Amino acid sequence: MQVLVVGGGPAGCSCALSLVRGAARLGRRVRVALFEHKLFGMHYNQCLGVLSPPILQLLKDFLDLELPPHLVQREVHDYWLHTGRRSIRLADSSPDSEPSLVTRRVELDRYLLERASQAGVEVYQHLATDLEFTGGKVILYTEGGSFKGDIVVGAFGLGRRMGSALARRTGYRAPDFLETVVTKIHPGPLRVEDIAREIHAFLPSDPEIEFAALVPKGEHLTALVSGRNVTSEVLKRFLASPVPAGILRVPVEVRDVFKGNFPISPAGRFYGDNYITIGDSAGLIRPFKGKGINSAVLTGHYAARIILERGITAGALSRIEDDCRELIGDLWYGRSVRHLTKWLSRHSLFDPVLAAAERQPDLRQALFDSVSGQDTFRNIVHRLAGSPSTGLALAHSFFSHLCGLSSPGEQKHTR
Ligand SMILES: Cc1cc2nc3c(=O)[nH]c(=O)nc-3n(C[C@H](O)[C@H](O)[C@H](O)COP(=O)(O)OP(=O)(O)OC[C@H]3O[C@@H](n4cnc5c(N)ncnc54)[C@H](O)[C@@H]3O)c2cc1C
CATH class of the missing domain: 3.30.70 (Alpha-Beta Plaits)
Known part of the structure; x- marks a missing residue:
């Protein structure tokens, strides 16, 4: 089998590495070609490069990789959340808390791509420009020539060129x-x-x-x-x-x-016969405060496993929906939290939420988990819904705010 992976970010590298490693384990002959037009280190990546737990475990379990210490610029334990008038410091109070790791993103990408290449992935520094599906095969056009494969894996992030090429040939619709x-x-x-x-x-x-x-x-x-x-x-x-x-x-x-x-929404028809999209291309990331690198590694690995174990038809690839159940199940919650937060912020109504969180540890932890991405929105919402004391604290805080009762001291930043 010949797999063509478009994009050498964390999703593409995770998929390509998992394919060659998985094929070797199964004793299968699978060739993987990966196309990445950027030279990491020369071209920029706008990503902040914050790695949220459990990224180290994902890299180890799925890709058998240790993150080299020199890639970590610093560890971050705490977060601040600010509105225009209030600030709160958020620390993880859970006993097994792990820090977020700040990296330089292009160095992380270069490391993953080098590992993929060393593992046997054929890496081409070509820009993919178009593709077509013909006679059960895929032809990928690149600026370095055309390549034929059995399946194309779209790991091109929100790259418009490949997004619209795929949309023209299939029912794929790029994420909002x-x-x-x-x-x-x-x-x-x-x-x-x-x-x-x-x-x-x-x-x-x-x-x-x-x-x-x-x-x-x-x-x-x-x-x-x-x-x-x-x-x-x-x-x-x-x-x-x-x-x-x-x-x-x-x-x-x-x-x-x-x-x-x-991305803030899933892509439409993100898989079909002879193609599957992963990471940002599929829009399969935690909505609002993304944790996008983790999702890219996760979805890349799942796609590889499905291709190897189930095949490359739309029916076989539909398994990705089961594997990404938690991510997909969180989309509705994330979108709702995003819209509520946006509305509250516009009307300066997030201040009472921060005021209540000063007094309410459950709410503080919920804000920490939302901002740091350490728990799903689904879990956060359900936890809060089951905490009457949080409901009371919020009701009291909103009432005080709307009646203009918050003390002048409470209006200033705590930093
Ligand atoms: C400003 C910003 C800050 C962010 N900060 C964080 C953060 O701190 N932590 C976090 O976890 N997530 C963060 N994210 C999200 C994160 O960057 C993405 O979710 C993650 O990079 C997705 O990985 P990916 O492999 O799917 O896509 P990408 O990382 O976008 O990789 C796609 C690759 O495909 C290549 N490509 C595209 N088109 C073509 C083509 N036609 N031919 C060849 N190659 C092509 C691109 O050059 C690119 O290298 C941030 C995003 C943004 C925009």
């Missing part, structure tokens, strides 16, 4: 997405740790920003804004607003900006 704009902030005379040791997440009332973040990296901080239609001007406006400006403490000059997208 949010835009992001990212910049690097060098803290001048200060060290990064003098400014932030934690990840800061923001829910501003600015209608153009759905959420924003400030992440301490190695020698700099990365700032991100996301929304339906964000621009570098929106990013500048955000950085000049009181809360981020208060955290940064140094004048920020926005120079290089990077544009990206991330």
Whole structure:
């Protein structure tokens, strides 16, 4: 069997590696060709590179890989969540808590691609441009020539070129997405740790920003804004607003900006005869606060297992829906939480939620799990629904807020 994988991000590498390793275990002859047009290290990746638990376990169990220590720029234990008027520090209170790991994303991608190549995946630095399905085979057109295979695995993220090529040939519909704009902030005379040791997440009332973040990296901080239609001007406006400006403490000059997208809905017909999409291309990521790298590794591995064990027809590949039950089951919850959060933020009504969380450990843990991505939205919602004390704390907090009873002291940031 010949498999063509388009895209060498975590989804493509996970699938390709799992295919060659799985085929060797089963004593099957499977050739895997992977097409990645970027040179990791030279071309940028806008991703913040925050690896959420249990990524180390996923890499070990699925890909038999250890993350080399030099790829980790820092460990982050705590998060801050800010509205325009309030801030709360969120720490994991669970006994088996693990930190998030901040990496430089292109280095992570380069590492995964090198491992795939060493394991026997044929890696081509070609841009895939089109494809066709003919006589039970797939022909993939690339800028380096055409390639014939039995199945194509779409791991091209939200790449529009392959997204529309696949859509033209099948019923595939690319996921809906949010835009992001990212910049690097060098803290001048200060060290990064003098400014932030934690990840800061923001829910501003600015209608153009759905959420924003400030992440301490190695020698700099990365700032991100996301929304339906964000621009570098929106990013500048955000950085000049009181809360981020208060955290940064140094004048920020926005120079290089990077544009990206991330999916907020599943793709339509994300698999069919002789094709399957994974990772961002399939839109199979935790909606809202993504954990996209974990989902990419997970869906890539599942797709490989299905191809090897069940086959390449639409019926065989439909197994992916069972394997991704937890992710798919969480989509509705994630979307609902996203819309509720957006509405509350627009109307400055997230402040009472933070006020209640100051007093209510269950709510604080729920916010931590949402922001850090450490639990499914389904579990978080069900846990909160079963906690009458949280309901009471929220009701009290909203009542005080709407009656204008919150004390002036409660309106300021706790940082
Ligand atoms: C601003 C931003 C910040 C993020 N931060 C985080 C974070 O901190 N933690 C986290 O877990 N997730 C984060 N994500 C999400 C995460 O980046 C994605 O979910 C994850 O990268 C998906 O992996 P993937 O392999 O599916 O797609 P990608 O990583 O997008 O990989 C797709 C690959 O396909 C290649 N490609 C595309 N088209 C073609 C073509 N035609 N021919 C050849 N190659 C092609 C691309 O060059 C790319 O390398 C963030 C996303 C954004 C936009």
